[in-house]
Amino acid sequence: MTYRVHVRIVPRAGLLDPQGLAVEHALTALGFTEASGVRIGKAIELAVEAGSLDEARTRTRAMCDKLLANPVTEDYRVEVEAA
Amino acid sequence: MTYRVHVRIVPRAGLLDPQGLAVEHALTALGFTEASGVRIGKAIELAVEAGSLDEARTRTRAMCDKLLANPVTEDYRVEVEAA
Numbered sequence: 154m155t156y157r158v159h160v161r162i163v164p165r166a167g168l169l170d171p172q173g174l175a176v177e178h179a180l181t182a183l184g185f186t187e188a189s190g191v192r193i194g195k196a197i198e199l200a201v202e203a204g205s206l207d208e209a210r211t212r213t214r215a216m217c218d219k220l221l222a223n224p225v226t227e228d229y230r231v232e233v234e235a236a
Numbered sequence: 237m238t239y240r241v242h243v244r245i246v247p248r249a250g251l252l253d254p255q256g257l258a259v260e261h262a263l264t265a266l267g268f269t270e271a272s273g274v275r276i277g278k279a280i281e282l283a284v285e286a287g288s289l290d291e292a293r294t295r296t297r298a299m300c301d302k303l304l305a306n307p308v309t310e311d312y313r314v315e316v317e318a319a
Contacts, residue, residue, distance in 0.1 A: 187285040196244040196279040202270040
């Protein structure tokens with residue numbers, strides 16, 4: 154069965170995120186003064202062929218550990234749904 | 237009140253995503269042959285000060301339209317939760 158997987162990878166809390174700071178300044182300059190704590194990372198969407206939802210999640214976490222995320226500087230979150 | 241907002245911005249369906257293709261090839265080379273249709277975009281997390289959850293959503297969508305996303309080439313999705 155095919156599962157639709159959403160992965161969100163963001164810089165770890167406490168690590169400097171220059172891109173997020175730049176966007177926050179730009180938002181403030183545009184009048185969006187209510188925005189704060191902007192962090193920018195990667196959003197990855199993919200289809201995963203697996204026998205169960207749990208298997209799709211496990212395989213996607215393996216992909217994150219091996220390729221998609223940098224475990225030293227990034228945290229990731231995996232959401233799986235039936236396609 | 238402060239709301240925690242997650243924004244996911246990905247290339248529109250049908251548009252070429254070279255980064256996604258490159259990652260898909262790398263996943264296949266690593267043995268993750270069950271992955272397909274990889275699309276890569278931006279994940280943005282921020283805190284938004286607003287009077288209600290709906291207001292936080294509306295303001296964040298305005299941020300996406302004005303700065304965060306390119307409406308010609310990207311789709312975005314906004315998720316709001318109470319912080």
